[in-house]
Amino acid sequence: MLAGTIIEEEYTPRQNAVLEEALRLLVKGGEKALTTAGVARAANCSKESLYKWFGDRDGLLSAMISFQASKVRTSDVRPDALTRDNLREHLVVFAHDLLEVLSGEVSLALNRLAIGQASREGSKLGQLLQERGRLQVGRRAGALLEAARLAGLLRFDDRDEAYGLLYGLIVTDLHLRLMLGADARALKPEFSARAERAVGAFLTLFAKT
Amino acid sequence: MLAGTIIEEEYTPRQNAVLEEALRLLVKGGEKALTTAGVARAANCSKESLYKWFGDRDGLLSAMISFQASKVRTSDVRPDALTRDNLREHLVVFAHDLLEVLSGEVSLALNRLAIGQASREGSKLGQLLQERGRLQVGRRAGALLEAARLAGLLRFDDRDEAYGLLYGLIVTDLHLRLMLGADARALKPEFSARAERAVGAFLTLFAKT
DNA sequence: CTCTTATAGTACCGTACGGTACGGTTCTGC
DNA sequence: GCAGAACCGTACCGTACGGTACTATAAGAG
Numbered sequence A, B: 001m002l003a004g005t006i007i008e009e010e011y012t013p014r015q016n017a018v019l020e021e022a023l024r025l026l027v028k029g030g031e032k033a034l035t036t037a038g039v040a041r042a043a044n045c046s047k048e049s050l051y052k053w054f055g056d057r058d059g060l061l062s063a064m065i066s067f068q069a070s071k072v073r074t075s076d077v078r079p080d081a082l083t084r085d086n087l088r089e090h091l092v093v094f095a096h097d098l099l100e101v102l103s104g105e106v107s108l109a110l111n112r113l114a115i116g117q118a119s120r121e122g123s124k125l126g127q128l129l130q131e132r133g134r135l136q137v138g139r140r141a142g143a144l145l146e147a148a149r150l151a152g153l154l155r156f157d158d159r160d161e162a163y164g165l166l167y168g169l170i171v172t173d174l175h176l177r178l179m180l181g182a183d184a185r186a187l188k189p190e191f192s193a194r195a196e197r198a199v200g201a202f203l204t205l206f207a208k209t
Numbered sequence C: 001c002t003c004t005t006a007t008a009g010t011a012c013c014g015t016a017c018g019g020t021a022c023g024g025t026t027c028t029g030c
Numbered sequence D: 001g002c003a004g005a006a007c008c009g010t011a012c013c014g015t016a017c018g019g020t021a022c023t024a025t026a027a028g029a030g
Helices: A013-033 A036-043 A047-054 A057-071 A084-102 A105-117 A125-150 A159-171 A174-179 A184-206 B013-033 B036-043 B047-054 B057-071 B084-102 B105-117 B125-150 B159-171 B174-179 B184-206
Strands: none
Touching (some): A013 A057, A013 A105, A036 A047, A036 A057, A047 A057, A084 A174, A084 A184, A105 A125, A105 A174, A125 A159, A159 B184, A174 B174, B013 B036, B013 B047, B013 B105, B036 B047, B036 B057, B047 B057, B057 B105, B084 B105, B084 B125, B084 B174, B105 B125, B105 B174, B125 B159, B159 B184
16 A cells, blocks of 8 residues: 655646636536537647646646646634624525535545546546645644644544535535536535535534533 | 426346446546447447437436436335333444445445536536435435434434535535545545444434433 | 347447657747 | 747547346246
8 A cells, every 4th residue: 555645746837727718618518518629629738748748648637636636725714712692604605605616616626536436446537636625625624623632622532524514414415416416506505505505513512511 | 496207217237237337437537538439338339329229428327327326226124012121223234224224335335427518507416316315225214213203212303405405414524525535445444433423413313301 | 940139249340549650830049 | 040948639449337138048927
């Protein structure tokens, strides 16, 4: 189980523009629409350049994931003075942000792409998406939970376990339904209530009396 | 938002055998390995028969989902005398069953297939899998929760909402990780502890004092 | 025995895609 | 102004797949 360190690759502005266009194509038409010729045509570049920059199609897919992840830097909120209501608010904001990220078009498209590719043995796309996305978001929540524990507001033994339950309470099966094709726009109005409900349940479970 | 009723199609034993072989191919090699020629070769039938029976490739995929769903009939446990410990045990069994189903090879392969297909607009595979799988399992849990509420053991307003939280507590992000390629065998030993933890949290939230 | 039906096996067709090669053009450094 | 690199656009190639057509074979009906 080698823990391959993920290389932080940087691309030129031109290459970033190409990756942006590739993401647009992917969001619009799924993996089927993401052909090398299609990307080249949409981005006004040559196929030869694509292969020179990204190696092959898989390299392009990996680059798209890295590029998107590099754009979505999690705003590392630093909670100095955590109070009870304060914590609740922070958690609700986090829940809402998580729901917004997961239901985003690009996120959904990339997750679908990586999942469709997961059957092939040598595909690292799943691991890549996992490390780039989940760990990023999870770190933010983990820091918040840890700070709340230090402030004497929460009680839990295992931070990852607590975060796992928080995640489950927030997301439930919504992510799966979205990836199976549920209409995101029809579900977004529900996000606020969902976030409140999840945070309420989480505090019932872990708030220090 | 038309709620198309799903037709309960039945297939001949020969066709069932072909679908079984197609599922084997899908599990082994993903959607890429599921070619019409490959299915015909593996199942010792002609491509012409495939198209006669299932229409086209999409019809074959739909038939595979229906076929698999028809095999996994949920054992509708009828809880006559629900006590407090009884309920906890029933919930743990349900949680464990749910985890086993979601981590099953065929389930994962079909979910990956439907998700990969979800980008195309006219694809009903996602809806099909949703209705066949989730509703089936959810109905079983819903009945259990409703019985527990009638027995005065649980308190909740919205049954679906309560079930949603139960689902989230049990599954968290495990399903996503599995679909992204995480090793199911490495995670299965954790299922018992995960089920216990989830049910404990759920009862903390909803058990009548 | 013969006609019909169903199906396996194979050959075939059109298309689309991944990847490569090449000519022409713009940009850069000197 | 010039040499070289980078790059666009397009043409090309091999392959693989979805779908169709055709032949042969076997089973059942009359």
